[in-house]
Amino acid sequence: MTRRPVDIGDPDRLYTITGGRSRADDAFDLVTLIVSESAPRAGMQSEHARILDLCRHPTALVEIAAEMKLPITVMRILLGDLLAMGRISARHPPPPRPQAALPDSALLLEVLHGLRNL
Amino acid sequence: MGSATSDLPSLRTPLSDAAEAGLKIVIVGGFGVGKTTLVRSVSEIRPLNTEELMTQAGVGVDETRQVATKTTTTVAFDFGRISLNKRLVLYLFGAPGQERFWFLWDRLFSGTLGAVVLVDTRRMDESWYAIDRLEHHKTPFVVAVNRFDDEPDRYSLDEIRQALCLPAHVPLVDCDARVRSSGKGVLITLVDHLYEMAMAQEMTL
Ligand SMILES: Nc1nc2c(ncn2[C@@H]2O[C@H](COP(=O)(O)OP(=O)(O)OP(=O)(O)O)[C@@H](O)[C@H]2O)c(=O)[nH]1
Numbered sequence: 184m185t186r187r188p189v190d191i192g193d194p195d196r197l198y199t200i201t202g203g204r205s206r207a208d209d210a211f212d213l214v215t216l217i218v219s220e221s222a223p224r225a226g227m228q229s230e231h232a233r234i235l236d237l238c239r240h241p242t243a244l245v246e247i248a249a250e251m252k253l254p255i256t257v258m259r260i261l262l263g264d265l266l267a268m269g270r271i272s273a274r275h276p277p278p279p280r281p282q283a284a285l286p287d288s289a290l291l292l293e294v295l296h297g298l299r300n301l
Numbered sequence: 302m303g304s305a306t307s308d309l310p311s312l313r314t315p316l317s318d319a320a321e322a323g324l325k326i327v328i329v330g331g332f333g334v335g336k337t338t339l340v341r342s343v344s345e346i347r348p349l350n351t352e353e354l355m356t357q358a359g360v361g362v363d364e365t366r367q368v369a370t371k372t373t374t375t376v377a378f379d380f381g382r383i384s385l386n387k388r389l390v391l392y393l394f395g396a397p398g399q400e401r402f403w404f405l406w407d408r409l410f411s412g413t414l415g416a417v418v419l420v421d422t423r424r425m426d427e428s429w430y431a432i433d434r435l436e437h438h439k440t441p442f443v444v445a446v447n448r449f450d451d452e453p454d455r456y457s458l459d460e461i462r463q464a465l466c467l468p469a470h471v472p473l474v475d476c477d478a479r480v481r482s483s484g485k486g487v488l489i490t491l492v493d494h495l496y497e498m499a500m501a502q503e504m505t506l
Pocket residue numbers: 184330331332333334335336337338339395397447448449450451476477478479
């Protein structure tokens with residue numbers, strides 16, 4: 184693990200990207216799959232345009248974050264914007280379970296088959 | 302971190318348009334225990350690196366401007382992916398086992414199917430904390446011993462189970478994180494274990 188001050192060149196970069204907001208949309212999981220509903224448009228915030236470009240095919244939030252070199256929280260904010268504008272759709276993972284509850288056995292069986300076929 | 306491997310595509314490979322749901326498995330372990338190696342050996346993409354913000358207090362990002370303050374630190378983790386079928390895609394996360402990382406556990410890994418604790422017998426004590434935290438978060442897990450060539454004494458799995466105070470019901474296996482079939486075996490051990498537990502739970506409902 185690295186632990187260091189956020190070194191992003193301009194220290195205000197993240198502030199600018201998010202317009203100073205820090206409330207991220209928690210509905211977005213690391214593995215929520217994002218799909219663009221429209222092409223980027225001239226005059227859009229460049230990060231928004233980049234996301235629409237990257238998500239022509241379903242793409243997990245964490246892959247977009249890695250590609251754009253932005254922290255997860257910032258991605259959640261940007262994706263919340265795009266969702267509110269109707270420019271993306273989100274395919275969420277199975278809903279969180281209560282603590283200690285296990286995933287559905289049918290789903291686990293599907294995962295097992297997938298792994299065995301690798 | 303990740304050295305380039307020639308057999309994995311270096312360009313982004315998109316998922317199938319039919320991909321519906323992402324699933325998570327987390328690989329936890331101390332420094333240099335082989336997390337990235339394991340992710341790489343089973344992933345269909347070159348492992349990617351990303352990070353999350355964390356305030357000094359470890360509470361997360363909340364107050365205005367916290368996002369860009371100088372006291373904000375980052376926690377980095379890497380991941381790979383396996384397309385299980387047209388609908389399901391499994392993401393594997395390599396997560397450092399140190400204390401401050403656990404502040405982010407719920408924010409990053411809630412809903413995870415389960416975890417693999419990767420153990421290096423030369424530094425077994427580092428696994429204790431991870432096991433304790435997983436129990437605390439009620440995340441089911443298996444333990445995989447990544448065997449290195451220069452291990453001083455080759456401990457048996459029984460000895461390792463004792464040293465880790467690992468209950469009998471938690472699967473413990475050997476692996477070589479560099480070998481794809483071995484990494485795949487570890488994942489199957491985990492999901493098998495989850496499946497058995499899920500079946501038992503469903504029977505009692
Ligand atoms: N001999 C041997 N070497 C291994 C094995 N697994 C990993 N290594 C080597 O050990 C070193 C560390 O492995 P990594 O996969 O980077 O470990 P990590 O847990 O991701 O490390 P950090 O992310 O830095 O905490 C690398 O040089 C690997 O090539 C193994 O099973 N046997």
